[in-house]
Amino acid sequence: MSTLILCGIQVLEDYLDDMSKYNSKSEIQKTRLTYNSVTVQLSKKNTRFQYKLIKSGGRAAEFENAIEWLVLSGIVARVHALDTVRKPLDNYKNIDSFKIFASDVGLLCAKNNVLPNDVLYSSSELNDFKGGMTENYVCSQLACRGYGKFKPEYATKISAKNFGYANGIKTIPLYAAFCI
Numbered sequence: 623m624s625t626l627i628l629c630g631i632q633v634l635e636d637y638l639d640d641m642s643k644y645n646s647k648s649e650i651q652k653t654r655l656t657y658n659s660v661t662v663q664l665s666k667k668n669t670r671f672q673y674k675l676i677k678s679g680g681r682a683a684e685f686e687n688a689i690e691w692l693v694l695s696g697i698v699a700r701v702h703a704l705d706t707v708r709k710p711l712d713n714y715k716n717i718d719s720f721k722i723f724a725s726d727v728g729l730l731c732a733k734n735n736v737l738p739n740d741v742l743y744s745s746s747e748l749n750d751f752k753g754g755m756t757e758n759y760v761c762s763q764l765a766c767r768g769y770g771k772f773k774p775e776y777a778t779k780i781s782a783k784n785f786g787y788a789n790g791i792k793t794i795p796l797y798a799a800f801c802i
Contacts, residue, residue: 630732
């Protein structure tokens with residue numbers, strides 16, 4: 623196993639230890655289950671977080687505190703869908719429709735033993751995970767730049783195409799998402 627993966631696994635173990643130190647005893651297992659489901663959620667072709675992927679028969683009431691703990695600790699980001707695109711955006715979020723993203727793409731990959739070469743050389747083993755990993759990357763790039771609650775002057779589209787601007791939409795290549 624590569625040194626990169628081993629370092630990532632150690633950091634992941636430290637995360638799990640912290641969940642035990644700073645969480646109530648009744649919530650530790652739920653928080654760990656929820657955190658472990660992030661990669662499963664990203665591998666599915668769904669449009670929102672599914673509690674049944676945490677645990678068979680899982681419900682929001684059972685796991686909402688665990689999700690909140692992970693969000694407040696900065697380990698994950700929760701991104702809500704909007705019912706309509708109007709300002710202020712927070713007033714129009716759908717509280718039942720959201721996705722969870724890991725705050726660190728490197729740890730997300732280490733958790734799944736995904737090596738840089740797997741990504742660079744388009745390993746077919748990653749086919750189900752590529753889309754979610756890409757969304758997670760974009761989320762982490764936007765979050766580290768302070769985006770989320772904003773008043774954009776233009777729309778931004780991230781795609782495989784080159785840089786461009788037309789009809790109030792700025793196109794940015796995926797590889798340059800960190801530039802936003």
